[in-house]
Amino acid sequence: MFDLQQYLKEKTALVNKALERSLPAADARPAILHRAMRYSVLAGGKRLRPILCLAAAEAVGGNVKNALTSALALEILHSYTLIHDDLPCMDDDVLRRGKPTSHVMFGEANALLAGDALLTLAFEWIAKTIPPPPYKPNQIILELAKAAGSMGVIGGQVEDLAFERKKPDAATVNYIHMHKTACLITAAARIGGICGGAGRGELKALGKYGEKAGLAFQITDDILNETSTRKKMGKAAGSDRARGKMTYVAVHGLEKSRQAALRLAGEAVRALQPLKGDKQALAALVDFIVTRKL
Amino acid sequence: MFDLQQYLKEKTALVNKALERSLPAADARPAILHRAMRYSVLAGGKRLRPILCLAAAEAVGGNVKNALTSALALEILHSYTLIHDDLPCMDDDVLRRGKPTSHVMFGEANALLAGDALLTLAFEWIAKTIPPPPYKPNQIILELAKAAGSMGVIGGQVEDLAFERKKPDAATVNYIHMHKTACLITAAARIGGICGGAGRGELKALGKYGEKAGLAFQITDDILNETSTRKKMGKAAGSDRARGKMTYVAVHGLEKSRQAALRLAGEAVRALQPLKGDKQALAALVDFIVTRKL
Numbered sequence: 001m002f003d004l005q006q007y008l009k010e011k012t013a014l015v016n017k018a019l020e021r022s023l024p025a026a027d028a029r030p031a032i033l034h035r036a037m038r039y040s041v042l043a044g045g046k047r048l049r050p051i052l053c054l055a056a057a058e059a060v061g062g063n064v065k066n067a068l069t070s071a072l073a074l075e076i077l078h079s080y081t082l083i084h085d086d087l088p089c090m091d092d093d094v095l096r097r098g099k100p101t102s103h104v105m106f107g108e109a110n111a112l113l114a115g116d117a118l119l120t121l122a123f124e125w126i127a128k129t130i131p132p133p134p135y136k137p138n139q140i141i142l143e144l145a146k147a148a149g150s151m152g153v154i155g156g157q158v159e160d161l162a163f164e165r166k167k168p169d170a171a172t173v174n175y176i177h178m179h180k181t182a183c184l185i186t187a188a189a190r191i192g193g194i195c196g197g198a199g200r201g202e203l204k205a206l207g208k209y210g211e212k213a214g215l216a217f218q219i220t221d222d223i224l225n226e227t228s229t230r231k232k233m234g235k236a237a238g239s240d241r242a243r244g245k246m247t248y249v250a251v252h253g254l255e256k257s258r259q260a261a262l263r264l265a266g267e268a269v270r271a272l273q274p275l276k277g278d279k280q281a282l283a284a285l286v287d288f289i290v291t292r293k294l
Numbered sequence: 295m296f297d298l299q300q301y302l303k304e305k306t307a308l309v310n311k312a313l314e315r316s317l318p319a320a321d322a323r324p325a326i327l328h329r330a331m332r333y334s335v336l337a338g339g340k341r342l343r344p345i346l347c348l349a350a351a352e353a354v355g356g357n358v359k360n361a362l363t364s365a366l367a368l369e370i371l372h373s374y375t376l377i378h379d380d381l382p383c384m385d386d387d388v389l390r391r392g393k394p395t396s397h398v399m400f401g402e403a404n405a406l407l408a409g410d411a412l413l414t415l416a417f418e419w420i421a422k423t424i425p426p427p428p429y430k431p432n433q434i435i436l437e438l439a440k441a442a443g444s445m446g447v448i449g450g451q452v453e454d455l456a457f458e459r460k461k462p463d464a465a466t467v468n469y470i471h472m473h474k475t476a477c478l479i480t481a482a483a484r485i486g487g488i489c490g491g492a493g494r495g496e497l498k499a500l501g502k503y504g505e506k507a508g509l510a511f512q513i514t515d516d517i518l519n520e521t522s523t524r525k526k527m528g529k530a531a532g533s534d535r536a537r538g539k540m541t542y543v544a545v546h547g548l549e550k551s552r553q554a555a556l557r558l559a560g561e562a563v564r565a566l567q568p569l570k571g572d573k574q575a576l577a578a579l580v581d582f583i584v585t586r587k588l
Contacts, residue, residue, distance in 0.1 A: 032452065109383045112383060113448050113451055113452055116409075117448045119414065120443040124436060127421075141432075142418060145417050145421065146418065148414050149411055149414040150331065151323075154414065158326065
């Protein structure tokens, strides 16, 4: 039987070691900037996006090695979104993963610039892998740019802020969750597939898997944020609700949210059907996404 | 004789029209984000970086068309740096090119995110051009990422802030100017050359040209900022000095700064010697850089 805990342990170690080695040294000029970049990226976290990327490469019969640099790029891009999200003009959070946020540690300007630098570095890293034919050499860069851009993650962040303290509605929360969260998770699955040489049908399947898994991830986040104290995240129960954020739970209630997460998880697993490689990890990861406690 | 004014007029119109057409529509969701992106990019400006990029392509015998998308990417990347530079936690400027800055118009969070989105879009655009052999397909993306990253433009911004109100010294001001300004201008020249199919010697020459021209540009900026009222920029004379910024003029005085700009301009023009195409525009642009009044 597939041992997800062992898989997560191995892949997390692989990603962490590669990040540690690949990020600019803490004493490279300007040292405060590189310390800030390393501080946020190496603060831990589930490494969900890079691990999904690696697992997607395996699920199409590809080699994890060919997807590693792209996986790291996804993680540092995710780190930049967290740093900017935490800034005083955004969510104004002082804790992240139980540690002081970047602007608390390094000042607002350096946090802003550390985020900018991680976003820039993500494109440097993603550009290092030229995917195999029939993919175009620039395909994975375009995938990442679209997923992370104004009609992807950033679009979701803008609407998330615009609808704070407004009456929750299903269409808006769906837009926000699809863009702010599911876009990058979908990109992680697709990019892993491209690096692994996915066929056309496989790539489409990975996209569907990513969307469903991404939405399930965010709904689970909303549920956890409503019900658990999540002390390690530095968040209090109901903090998103207190802030007037539009959550899936606020629109649909806890019970329907739980059902939706499980339904999406099932759809994500079924989407894997066309994949020709080892898809055990992708299937197990969905399970992890909806059953995690953090 | 080469008519620089006519050249600038034509190329500015080309760049402006292409930007207008290529940016996401103002009513695309989220509309406030796309309006903010268009507001800053289409606010005017000298379009120096894209024009240098186009001129560099011509100077190696290449076609302007092949460099256009990259030229636009350089301009929107520059726009993002201005939006983030103007934020309250950075320079806290309320005017830029005589108009309210992005955060004044759209709020801090949207300005931050508009900058992030322009940076992301710059990589989407730059990835659209695959340069001709012997260049690698990802070469121009890597050039842009390095120039814009933590050891390029962003590194310069961090040190610019770190040395505010410190005693000016020549080595520090050189680091800041080389990184904050010259890195992207050098990238503009090199990327234009790569798109135009520059030979190895030509590319090296363009890099040298860009460094010298970029440094001359920033020194001229320091001089103008010290001596002119620059009403159109929304800046008062001496505003950088008042803020305690480390300028070339603060270290070396006005007269030596003027001499340095002219010396660098001469070096930039001499660096063009190995180029095999029409290099009149690149030569004239250096002249414009050190003699402009805005």
